[in-house]
Amino acid sequence: MTWSHGKPIAERRIWKMAIRDADSRRRLSIVFLPTYVCDCSCDYCFELRRSGHIVDDDWTPRFREMRALAERFEAESVVVYWQGGEILTLGIDSVRRGLDIADEVFSQTTIPFEHRLQTNLMSYNNQWGVLIRSRFGTRVGSSLDFPNKHRRIKNGKIGDYERVWAGMRGRAEADGVEVSVISLPNEDTLRLGAKAFYEHFAELGIKRLQVNPPFSSDPGSFFSRCDTAAYGRFFVDLLHSWRDDGRRFMISPLAQLEAAWTGDKRELPCIWSPDCSRSLIAMDYTGSCAQCDCWLSSWPDFLFGSVATDGIDAVLDSPARRAFARRASILLERDECGLCEYWDLCRGGCPVRAFTMRGDFHARDPYCQAYKTLFSAIVHDCEPGETGSQVSPMHKVG
Amino acid sequence: MIVFPSFVTVSVPSDITLDGDSSIILRIPRKASPESVTAALTHYGKRIRRIDTLADALFDFDADRGVLPTELLSIIEAGLGVDRSRALLIRAGTQSIAALAEFAATYSFPTGSWELRESDSERMRRMLTALGGVRAKVRVAAGPSEDAAASDGDAVLAAADFYLHDPFLATPVEPFHGILGVLARGGKADLHVFQDERRGMNYFVSGNGLISDAARSLQTPLGCIGDGWDAISGHVSNSPGFDAVTFMALRSECAFCPHFRFCVGYFREYDQDRDCSSWRRAFDLVARETNRGAKDLEDGN
DSSP, X not given: OOOBTTBOHHHHHHHHHHSOOTTTTTEEEEEEESBXXXXXXXXXXXXXXXOOBOOGGGHHHHHXXXXXXXXXXXXXXXXXXEOSSOGGGGOHHHHHHXXXXXXXXXXXXXXXXXXXXXXXXXXXXXXXXXXXXHHSTTEEEEEOOSSOSSOOBTTSOHHHHHHHHHHHHHHHHHTTOEEEEEEOOOHHHHHHOHHHHHHXXXXXXXXXXXXXXXXXXXXXXXXXXXOHHHHHHXXXXXXXXXXXXXXXXXXXXXXXHHHHHHTSOOOOOGGGOSOHHHHEEEEETTSEEESSXXXXXXXXXXXXXXXXXXXXXXXXXXXXXXXXXXHHHHHHHHSGGGGOTTHHHHTTOOHHHHHHHHSOTTSOOTTHHHHHHHHHHHHHHSOTTSOOSSOOGGGGGO | OOOBOTTOEEEEETTSOOOBSOEEEEEEOTTOXXXXXXXXXXXXXXXXXXXXXXXXXXXXXXXXXXXXXXXXXXXXXXXXXXXXXXXXXXXXXXXXXXXXXXXXXXXXXXXXXXXXXXXXXXXXXXXXXXXXXTTOEEEEOOOOHHHHHHSOSOHHHHHHHHHHHOXXXXXXXXXXXXXXXXXXXXXXXXXXXXXXXXXXXXXXXXXXXXXXXXXXXXXXXXXXXTSOHHHHHXXXXXXXXXXXXXHHHHTSGGGGOTTHHHHXXXXXXXXXXXXXXXXXXXXXXXXXHHHHHHHHHHTTO
């Protein structure tokens, strides 16, 4: 019997799983990996286990599948995050063709979409600058650690990466491309302290810095056995350095957390997304899909399937995706997350970090204590409206 | 067959059909068939003021596939879709926290709210965390004494504490939200259950057709649906609840309780020995926090 507005129950279930999140405003983020090829070989890279890249004939089916996903998610907007591998290794002509085809495919819907690019800049040239300015919103995300211990050009030495990066960043910014930085604090970052870290990026003149708690697909690496509590102290010290300096540039997640607390905006990094299974999906050049790029390239057991060969329904209703969709509710039932005052911010954190460091993506993020330390600093030092006192219940009645 | 007049509101299960012009609170029983719900929605139409359902009636438990919406929910949702001003009240039952959380995250009803009954404090807290996280409106039910007996005594206090201190809660937890507002700004607030128990205005029809003035007074029904309106309405002033109100106001210790203005003796209305200390402690906490907040404001913090 069919009772679901004319849709079969099974289809409705898939549809329901894809939508209705209180906070996401139904923006679908698609992490797109058109290539696994990279000109760098960083210690914590997830993509080293896969290879291959897109060929011209596959741009059209991939973007059609993205459009179909957007429609199935009932997305109000779509952001396609071009990641790799390294996108610039595809060559500018191929990427331009892909962008043109995306325009054509999405012109057949009313869903607004945009492209964002993550690149290590190693293969940057002025032609890329023109393309980035016209098609990727003038800004790219790039990676730089301080100090650099783990990022390296393929067959190069550690120091080569930041030297080449600095040169390419200069060229890109001269071309009118803003380079924002994604940085993973490592063991030496913790040793040097947050103030030195902050000052380094301030001196570089970075306008946007995203600081991510690190993790690795390699269980033996530093990141899989690091002192997560130390990251809490690091983030709080970073918060203080940033505030003392008048919040001179945007630091994620500090700025987003402050905005969430003051009620201005709730747009947190994906590690704290209300439910990433409802707002994010990763797809590679073959059409294989997973929760995000880390799963796609490193853990085939957790793939959702291929939109190209299995079809969209099978991907969205796959056991792997259903398992991701259940994570928050499992944490609420079993874990101390269900009793945590910061649940609304964190939602148990990142499933990849939980999996790589605890072996179970249904576990809570191993950086839990670090997050709580940071959240507490945000809440108790920064009142809504910046008035500064303990949290009072009076704001609940206006 | 009784025909309720237009000025009353009748809570009726979806498998009983009442004629007349009264407003309807349509209850979806645990094992309601999709056909009966569809028929009731069609029959009562715009008379429906609210749809009440047990969460257990909606959930489709499937360990492998998670919580799935049942056909029933699709129908209710479709019924609500006709007029979004009609509210849905989901009464949480004994389902797992995971099931409740997944369900609430999947279905957000803008006009709906969840009713939680007394339980152990940890379960209460987890339910509130789950529902608060999806911006669901919640009310803690001032349930019958058997609910209180099943509680660890701290569940209501845990709910008040959550409401007052969860830094990111963005939706109300009643009755604490209303009471905090009254204490801070004046006005009137009460236990939300009162709106379903206005004597002479609200009636409750049980599954077997008995009529009472409230769900909790079914032990002493006013009559049954085969009776006439005059017979039913004539019994209202003789109901135990009616007498109890007078008793509470005049002779009980409730008369000296600082929280009487919020509960109006509700907890002891039908059971004069009932221990309502868990609610009193919760009200105390709200009052204390209101005073602290007011002092902070005075001090310019």
